Amino acid sequence: MRSGSSGEWAARSRAAVWHPCTQMKQHERTPLVPIARASGAWLYDCDGRRYLDAVGSWWVNLFGHANPRISAAIATQLAEFEHVMLAGFTHRPVIELSERLASLAPGRLSHAFYGSDGASATEIALKMSFHYWRQRGVAGKDHYARLAGGYHGETVGALSVTDVALFRDAYGPLLRAHPVLPSPGVHDAIDSPGSKRATDEAIVALGTFLESHAATTAALIVEPLVQGACGMAMYPPRYLSAARALTARHGVHLIADEIMTGFGRTGTLFACEQAPIVPDLLCLSKGITGGYLPLSCVLATDDVYAAFYDDDVTRGFLHSHSYTGNALACRAALAVLDIIRDDDVIAVNRAKSQRWSTLAEPLAAHPRVRGFRQRGMIVAFDVDEARDGLANRFAAEALRREIVLRPIGSTVYFMPPYTLTDDEFAFLVERTLEVVDAA
Secondary structure, three states: OOOOOHHHHHHHHHHHOOOOOOOHHHHHOOOOOOEEEEEEOEEEEOOOOEEEEOOHHHHOOOOOEOOHHHHHHHHHHHOOOOOOOOOOOOOHHHHHHHHHHHHHOOOOOOEEEEEOOHHHHHHHHHHHHHHHHHHOOOOOOOEEEEEOOOOOOOOHHHHHOOOOHHHHHHHHHHOOOOOEEOOOOEOOOOOOHHHHHHHHHHHHHHHHHHHHHHHHEEEEEEOOOEEOOOOOEEOOOHHHHHHHHHHHHOOOEEEEEOOOOOOOOOOOOOHHHHOOOOOOEEEEOHHHHOOOOOOEEEEEOHHHHHOOOOOOHHHOOOOOOOOOOOHHHHHHHHHHHHHHHHOOHHHHHHHHHHHHHHHOHHHHOOOOEEEEEEEOOEEEEEEOOOOOOHHHHHHHHHHHOOEEOOOEOOEEEEOOOOOOOHHHHHHHHHHHHHHHHHO
16 A cells, blocks of 8 residues: 555545445444555554454465465466456466366366356356256256355355355345255364264254255255354264265265365365265365465366267356456466475474464363364364354454454354464464453
């Protein structure tokens, strides 16, 4: 930003910008935070104050802000060309990215279709599944099974399979009704008795549902291992194993929404690997470009792809985005995959997550903390608070202490860049403890 105080820029933004998932009137009391620059895990405002980005800028940032390797990759691509439409044309970055994703994904998810964000990926997967069954001559499969508390985006189709009232209720008349099944996810450790019980019950409920409704169900859509927007509800891999077996037995697609969990967040490159399962459709976004540029991708099996391969144009998958397969975004994604490979990130993260678990023990032991849980590089807990407005108070107190936290209801979570050092994580825990006491 050019010269000017944080207060001046905050006022201008409030007057001109309609911010997402925000009640704008609240910013009459709580000013927006104008960021002038960022480096590593830190954001800096126009007055020089710093803030530790403990939520990875809405879960997208994997390797820190202003990462030199990703920046260099984009600069190299920018010197060649920035974008070309992907209808009738192609280019090296999108080809190489598609080949590498196919080689890394479980099973034969060998065909990549690109969008611009996570909700777009959900829309693509839903349409592919429905259209697949119609192409195969199977009538009536026009509903999707979804899990209680699931989140898959906020466009109309994606919102139809989302089960978070905050996002759904205002738009209910626009949405198709799809069955909601019990979730295995809990706000507790995945080895707790409550988690085991919830998983057992969810598996039984899914089997019972498919026995009666497989003929009208195109797909089951799930967030593997962690349900983000309902408060980082976590569950064990055995639910995924059962869901894959049951959907395959009943002729129903399995859509794995790894928009949040992909690219190492849960301890493996893809959360599905921990089951291990191969979904029919795998949705990716957020961390795919390291937080640099919008990009999403749906990886489809050979079987799904083959259903659309025909001489008849109308049997093709007629879906498009203007910036599909953007070359700059694909080049950033390739740089992300290079870093994951060259720095042995998955192994490094596993060791780091164990150290973080130890460093977070004082937080887990705090008398107001409930359900402390961790899955790879995602840490979450609930604060014992009966009053409304905890999330806003918590976020405000966190900013005063140089940390960025965005609680979901009473759930507080950490999802920082992988480059966060142990000292920075210890700082995050120390300041969060102060916020728990103050908020």
